[in-house]
Structures are given as structure tokens and as C-alpha cells.
Amino acid sequence: MRDTRRVTYLALLVSVGLVLSIIESTFPPLLPLPGAKLGLANIATVIALYMFGPWMALEVTVLRSLLAGILRGSVIGLFLSFSGALVSTLVMIVLYVVFKKKMSVIGVSTIGAATHNVVQLLAAFLLIQHVALFYYMPYLLLISIPTGLFVGFASRRVVVSLEGLSLEAV
Amino acid sequence: MDDTKQRGGRFWGLKVADIIAVCLVLAAAAGTMIVLSGSRSSARGGLALIEVNGRVVNRIVLGDDAKKTTYKVKGRNGESVIEVQGGKVHMLESACRDKICIGMGWVDRAGQAVVCLPNRVVIRITGSQHGSKVDTVTE
Numbered sequence: 001m002r003d004t005r006r007v008t009y010l011a012l013l014v015s016v017g018l019v020l021s022i023i024e025s026t027f028p029p030l031l032p033l034p035g036a037k038l039g040l041a042n043i044a045t046v047i048a049l050y051m052f053g054p055w056m057a058l059e060v061t062v063l064r065s066l067l068a069g070i071l072r073g074s075v076i077g078l079f080l081s082f083s084g085a086l087v088s089t090l091v092m093i094v095l096y097v098v099f100k101k102k103m104s105v106i107g108v109s110t111i112g113a114a115t116h117n118v119v120q121l122l123a124a125f126l127l128i129q130h131v132a133l134f135y136y137m138p139y140l141l142l143i144s145i146p147t148g149l150f151v152g153f154a155s156r157r158v159v160v161s162l163e164g165l166s167l168e169a170v
Numbered sequence: 171m172d173d174t175k176q177r178g179g180r181f182w183g184l185k186v187a188d189i190i191a192v193c194l195v196l197a198a199a200a201g202t203m204i205v206l207s208g209s210r211s212s213a214r215g216g217l218a219l220i221e222v223n224g225r226v227v228n229r230i231v232l233g234d235d236a237k238k239t240t241y242k243v244k245g246r247n248g249e250s251v252i253e254v255q256g257g258k259v260h261m262l263e264s265a266c267r268d269k270i271c272i273g274m275g276w277v278d279r280a281g282q283a284v285v286c287l288p289n290r291v292v293i294r295i296t297g298s299q300h301g302s303k304v305d306t307v308t309e
Contacts, residue, residue, distance in 0.1 A: 107188030138200070
């Protein structure tokens with residue numbers, strides 16, 4: 001019973017993440033910067049982390065970014081978003097575990113957004129091999145503050161509303 | 171989940187560590203900005219290198235000439251127009267979608283750069299003119 005619940009919630013969170021990333025891809029670019037996205041899909045990861053723990057967050061991230069990459073049909077895009085999402089999720093998990101009492105979801109998701117952008121830039125550097133790429137770094141870090149805060153507040157709203165939802169049968 | 175309960179009370183339910191987190195990211199942004207823009211004390215002028223795909227295609231000596239000069243280079247997507255005036259250089263037109271490079275404005279100090287990634291065009295300012303020790307070059 002527990003496993004069935006778990007798989008269902010996992011599938012639910014992955015589809016929420018996918019739908020959010022599809023919705024986001026229809027928005028005009030937030031700012032004229034490559035990689036400057038709102039990161040709506042990250043909401044699914046953060047919710048998974050705070051409601052079901054680190055392992056679920058990792059699973060949601062891996063499945064969501066692989067599926068989003070396949071749906072978008074771009075191998076380069078898959079590599080970029082997968083690397084960024086994976087490393088930022090790992091960092092968020094570490095922060096969540098280490099600073100559980102001290103840092104709230106807001107700080108965790110802000111650092112997560114910053115990590116995502118930095119790693120994505122590093123991954124892009126591996127592909128393009130152009131030092132000039134690093135000139136985007138300060139802008140990407142700056143933009144990750146409002147996007148990370150937005151994702152944090154949105155996720156907290158959801159987590160608070162869904163409090164009490166658990167893997168155990170009710 | 172206990173940390174999500176204490177909304178209200180404090181400022182939007184933020185904790186000290188959250189504010190530290192935001193400050194850290196801000197500091198990282200400022201740090202990279204300072205590193206990339208070169209130290210403030212670095213001299214104006216020098217040499218502007220125009221690179222396409224990482225290869226230097228043109229070298230422009232930045233004098234104090236008030237006259238506007240434009241240079242055209244062919245990037246990956248099309249033409250980029252670079253304008254030089256009074257020892258400063260900027261991207262005037264670019265065949266890219268986002269026009270970030272144009273938004274980067276004028277640069278005039280060694281270490282600064284204007285970058286257009288989509289079109290693979292970079293304007294980079296280097297301090298010395300072929301490493302010579304002379305202060306100015308008259309032409």
C-alpha cells in the first residue's frame with residue numbers, strides 16, 4: 001500500500017513538474033539572458049523535498065528533467081537542464097538536511113536556483129568551450145535571487161496547504 | 171515541515187539563514203562582476219580585440235579620437251556592427267535575438283568585454299598594445 005502511494009505521488013509530482021516546464025516554455029523570455037528562466041519546474045522538486053524527503057526529490061528531478069528533455073527533443077538542452085537540475089537538487093538536499101532547523105524552504109530554493117544557473121553555465125562551457133560565457137555569470141546569479149524566492153514562496157504555499165499528506169494510509 | 175508552520179509572525183516567515191543565503195548569492199554575483207570587469211584602477215585605452223568564434227579578427231587601437239568609427243564583422247548568425255568613439259567601444263548592431271551585447275553598453279577599460287554568445291562575437295579590451303611600454307601611440 002505504501003509503495004503504491006509512493007509511486008502515485010512520484011508520478012503526480014513528475015507530471016506537475018513537466019506541465020510547469022511546458023507552461024514556462026510558452027512564456028516569453030523573462031530577461032534577455034540565456035538560461036534566465038523562472039524555474040517553475042523546480043517547484044515540484046522543492047515540494048517533493050519538503051513533503052517526502054530527499055530521495056523523492058532526487059527521483060522527481062531525474063525523471064522530470066529526462067522526460068522534459070525527451071519531449072523537447074534537444075539533446076543539448078537535455079544535457080544542460082539535466083546537469084543543472086541534478087546538481088542543484090543535490091545542493092538543496094544537503095542544505096535541507098544540514099540546516100533543517102535554521103534555513104527555510106525560501107533560502108534552500110534560492111541557493112538551489114543559483115546553483116542551477118551556475119552549473120548550467122559550466123555545462124554550457126563544456127559544450128561551447130568559450131571563456132566569454134563566463135561574462136553571463138553575474139547576471140545569472142542576480143536573476144536567480146528573484147526566481148529562487150518566487151519558487152520558494154510558491155512551494156511553501158503548496159507545502160503548507162498539503163500538510164498532513166503522507167505516504168501512510170489514512 | 172515544522173519550519174513551514176511559523177508563517178506570519180516574522181517577515182514573511184523568513185529565517186536568518188534565508189537572508190544569509192540571498193546575501194551569499196548577491197555576494198557571488200558582485201564578486202564575479204568585479205572579477206570580470208577588471209579592477210577599477212586599470213587604465214583606460216589599450217587595444218580592443220574583436221573575436222569571432224574565439225579567433226581574433228580585428229585589433230583596434232583605442233585612442234581619444236572623438237570621431238565615430240564602425241567596424242563590421244561577420245558572426246555565426248550575421249553581421250555585428252561595432253562602434254568606437256573617444257577610446258570607448260560598444261556593440262551598435264548585432265544579428266542576435268536577445269541583444270544583450272548591445273545592452274552591455276560601452277567599455278573602455280582593460281579586462282572589460284562585450285560578449286554576444288549567439289553570434290559568437292566578443293569585444294575584449296587588453297591593457298597593453300602588444301605589450302609595448304610606451305604610454306601613447308600617435309598615428
